Amino acid sequence: MTRLKKTRVESEGTVYEKLSLMEDEELKPWDTETELKIVGKSFAKIDGDERVTGRAIYTSDIQLPGMLHAKALRSPYPNARVKRIDATKAANHPGVRAVITHENIPSLGWLNDTKILDGAARFAGEEVAVVAADEEEMAEEAISLIEVEYDVLPFVVDAENANKVTAPIIQGENNLLGGAPRTYHRGDVNRGLTEADIVVEGTFTTQTAVHNCMETHSAVADWNGDHLTVWESTQSIANTREHLAAVFNLPLNKVHVICYYMGGGFGSKQRAGKHTLLAALLSKITRRPVRMVLTRREDNLMTGNRQATVQHLRLGAKSDGTLTAIDLTSTGEMGAYGTHSSLTEGPAQTLYECQNVKTDNRAYFTNMGPAVAFRGPGYVEGSFALESLLDELAEKLGIDPLELRIKNYAHIDPRSGRGYSSKNLDVCYRRGAEMVGWDKGWRGDRTGSKCRAIGVASQIWGGGGGPPAYAWVKMNPDATFEVIVGGQDIGSGTKTTLAQIAAEELGVALDRISIRIGDTEAAPYAPVSSGSRTTPSVGPAVRQAAADAKRQLREIAAGYIEVPLEQVALREGEFYLEGEEKPRISVEELTDTIDELTILGRGIRGPNPNNAELMTFGAQFADVEVDLLTGDIDVKKVVTVLDFGRVLNPLGAGSQLEGGVVQGIGFTLSEGRVVDGRDGVVLNPNLENYLVPTNMDMPVVDYAFTDVPDPTANNLGAKGLGEPPMIPTAPAIANAIASATGVRIRSTPITRAKILDAIQAAKEVRQ
């Protein structure tokens, strides 16, 4: 039996209510007394073999009879309209099956009320025509044969210029997303500043960062009769299906989306991409399967990026360190399309219990590739500003920066006024300090030109998951099991974690469980794998489904033994009768007796029983050495302690944490899209000039988890950890650099040049 429940949902600053289904009898979390046999133990990825041998089938591996390859002609101008386009030569090129332009396609919606291939190019790299041909090379050759005459228009490439009255309008009335800033306040920030003994302020800038997933965006679309099958590298097969259904006006049962394996999304693959819609359209036109796999260059230009921000922040505090005011004005650069700006104000609003907070967030459309979510969107940038300036405040107050954080962190959610389902941030601070040796020397030391210090920063993020999520657990006739989930494993080890949960609940070995994931058709709805939500959303549904399968097994055993259900217990694969010590029959024996017995357990991840805030917390410490002569920055060690409830797979959690730290280091020190302001062209849409960290850049990564089961978050006591490890990295490193060198860099990436310039400037001030 199920029932309906209203839940409160917050998405990008908006709170709304939704109606969800929940189980009538929900499982309680395992209590801390229960000795778990599989959950909480380390397991290597159950699909590791195919991943490391290259046998795993990714979207670009899909081969279908008669499949065509699509390639796009892209505008060289950041703002232009197509005046004339002649695709005759391209259409007559050998192997070409279709050429689509704004002149010959139906109207299909894209973002911000624009249409796909609408004859406008709003950034350099945007599609103006697409060719489908028998071979990729044929499509590329044909592309070069399309003649285009453009109306070249004025353009802007940054938020500052987009806000000028003279700026060309890209979206909306004034290039401002939503037409007005997104603002928030609690208390009275001016009074807070007035009451403060000390006020610090600073302007922080962050760069445009590109996701650079191992696997570029790719789709294979196969339109067959009245239905569409799409293989897509995606963080959400469900969203992709809904998006395709909406654009092509199809019911959901006519759209089938598959993603068996994918090589990273980091926020950039949450719905169908333009390449997906183009592949689907071309398949519809040609009646052939169409493959569109973006190159690294295309991927960097068009599929999204972390928006560049300029944050002006003021903090006020009493001389005892009590924060009295946080005042943030944040500006972001949206690129040409988008519907949400980054949550830079998140940390300012929620990390500390300060009474007076005001935030103002504006995002401006520009003639650049669109900004989208990127691991901890806004929180990475917002934390850089807040946690850097907090260190500056600590210095002025003469208070240990760690103590200042411990003094001020919020004990209940300061935005909603509600308690947390669980919070052990103090443990993170203290444990991390111990691990990194904070007390022995965070201020650092200097040997020759090399100085070294430790920086700290805090992390807050969601990750509590939430409804709706569904799972099914099927028992095969030989008493092995398949977990069926309509979600995806974006590389984070979801399959392994879900198998552990099912194995634990069913009391069987891990290899008796297989996971079916990444296929919308024969699976129930599961949410997008973003917001650190997969495990805490889908995991509880899997446990519930396993429990349902177990109940059915008991019911069948009771029928077989001919006793009431209540008298039958199932433990470790054996059925026991109440009061008896020896089992009556094993699950295998029972299933052998019944012809082709198949069982299906259904599970729903229900809304939380209380109204607690489900958040994750953490503290990160960076031990950094800077060479004052060369500006070289060497991150020696990063210590991270995270608080995200029960740790289901310590090995998997550690891998995710390490990945987050290294991505954080890239953001902090080396990554950054470079644009030529004169022509709006990106200069480094590649991995040669856009510097993603390599193995050589890896510090020692040391970590710990509080591993305290959350008593109310869900039936696992677990929360997510996809984004958390990356969020505090930039300020932890920046704070270490400031302590080591005495100079404060307020702009990422923190490069050698910025360090040397700042040292030089500081010398000039002192002289």
Place this chain on the structure above:
Amino acid sequence: MTRLKKTRVESEGTVYEKLSLMEDEELKPWDTETELKIVGKSFAKIDGDERVTGRAIYTSDIQLPGMLHAKALRSPYPNARVKRIDATKAANHPGVRAVITHENIPSLGWLNDTKILDGAARFAGEEVAVVAADEEEMAEEAISLIEVEYDVLPFVVDAENANKVTAPIIQGENNLLGGAPRTYHRGDVNRGLTEADIVVEGTFTTQTAVHNCMETHSAVADWNGDHLTVWESTQSIANTREHLAAVFNLPLNKVHVICYYMGGGFGSKQRAGKHTLLAALLSKITRRPVRMVLTRREDNLMTGNRQATVQHLRLGAKSDGTLTAIDLTSTGEMGAYGTHSSLTEGPAQTLYECQNVKTDNRAYFTNMGPAVAFRGPGYVEGSFALESLLDELAEKLGIDPLELRIKNYAHIDPRSGRGYSSKNLDVCYRRGAEMVGWDKGWRGDRTGSKCRAIGVASQIWGGGGGPPAYAWVKMNPDATFEVIVGGQDIGSGTKTTLAQIAAEELGVALDRISIRIGDTEAAPYAPVSSGSRTTPSVGPAVRQAAADAKRQLREIAAGYIEVPLEQVALREGEFYLEGEEKPRISVEELTDTIDELTILGRGIRGPNPNNAELMTFGAQFADVEVDLLTGDIDVKKVVTVLDFGRVLNPLGAGSQLEGGVVQGIGFTLSEGRVVDGRDGVVLNPNLENYLVPTNMDMPVVDYAFTDVPDPTANNLGAKGLGEPPMIPTAPAIANAIASATGVRIRSTPITRAKILDAIQAAKEVRQ
């Protein structure tokens, strides 16, 4: 809730009990008053578009990165042992990744306790080595480089010789399947013969027929880590999975079998083939996907055939036509492997209520390709003998052959003594007679050298389906539905029929339903598509699952409106409250309200509530013209009336019927494997010399169905019709020929030469 129930199962003459799961509350069949909107109406195949455009993905269309192609070296001798084999040159041939022979592979079980590639060739065409290479041509070249020295042994190619004491032993102790004949008797056949006023007897022979499915047997195996995925052209993904799991000692959750589309099986694709096991083994060895698609020649030689039979039959009757004795001795030719002989005795035991029946069935192993089931296995051959000799009896008695059948057909099952769930054979006889104009001229007439007459024959066959079968019905968040079934559509329109059943039960349009079939992983067990059982097994489970989904929808609506479940009715997509005429809310409105609502209904096809025999019946009439000068046989028209309960899709049923009739005509007139007795080699393993009927051979096919819902067979009132239309074709044609020409041909295929010889012989007798 579910419970267990014991059912009696008969398989190939053996009766056993099995324990099955059933719903606590099973749906009753729709009563005849209920006006059905979708079930019972004609619909074209819902996957017709992809089938006719060639877009449907069959096993041979599967392409995987790094996929290898397997080809077998086949013995030229019908009985030989490999004395020496040297594969060095083959292994060194470009592109070759593996060569397997009996010398280098693990022991893997094959039929009759033999092993795969065991160094023995038991028929000409059997595998002695297999090569996997990058391209099919490379594998073929490599095959020709393998050097083999054989011990060539004596061989037998027919049952008669296999039964001689001097015969080489192929299987068992004496080449006799099971070591002893399969016998049956009721009453006293000798007394029955003694009491008869007239006794007729005859020896009937039928040929070896080859299935010649449009799609040859094919497999693509992909062994990845500890699990195996196999695409297979199969009548049973479940059997194939179980077979692979058994041979390779894997749990079921590590074996995934897929068959999205398949091009006919007719009994020859009921489990993994040797090609499947070889592809899987090669994939395991090479760690690459391996494709093994048989050529038409290979398919004809090794994948099975309808066994040749020699039947000696005696019938005794009173002068009023009452049958007093049926005495059948039947011999079949098994080929080199096999576990079941054909059910030639089935019609003799069950068609007529005769008190004294004795049957004796023996099958002998020979050095030929293995015999397997082929559409109506045994019943096609057995009906040819019984229904031909019955006409001879009618002639001697001077009774209208139709009347003789009406007089004698069984009203309860004469074998078990139990009643039928439903039987309307009398309607078939009378309706068919009317349609063909029996009374006006079954004895025929003659114009010049051309004589023409009508023959009749009866049909009995199973087709009641039975447990276990499961189905799931999933509702998508937009109130469209997916039916999930772990079965397959072997080309008979299963998808369409199942969609109709779900649409009817849910009260939605057909295109709101999609069917997911042909994938063992995310679907429950469904039985093999053989024995005319798919619709009556899986269909009731689908209806039950749809009803379960509907109940859950009502439950959710009740929760939403806040009334008890019992007060909510769901009709045509609208929820009504008891006593109200206007609906409160539609399904779409309800699902719009609830975030991503997904529902899963589960259904089980339970055992029959009573112990009735579930059988199908029919009568077929052939209107045939024979040219006495040339022996040309022209089947002008075939009229068939079948009794298989409720007709779910008249268009689909008609197509199946037409297919059966034409396959029956092929068996009767033109098909037949030809073997050179001197060397045991098949002379016509192809479509040039093995004559499958073409469009030019099609008669007018006229048909009707009794369409009387079976009150107890299952919740649909439906039975199967895959095999029935083929079963009576040979005797109906033979009887027409006898009436037209005065000569009786007791051997299929009935060729021109046999007709002319018989006419000549008859003349000689008369002279």
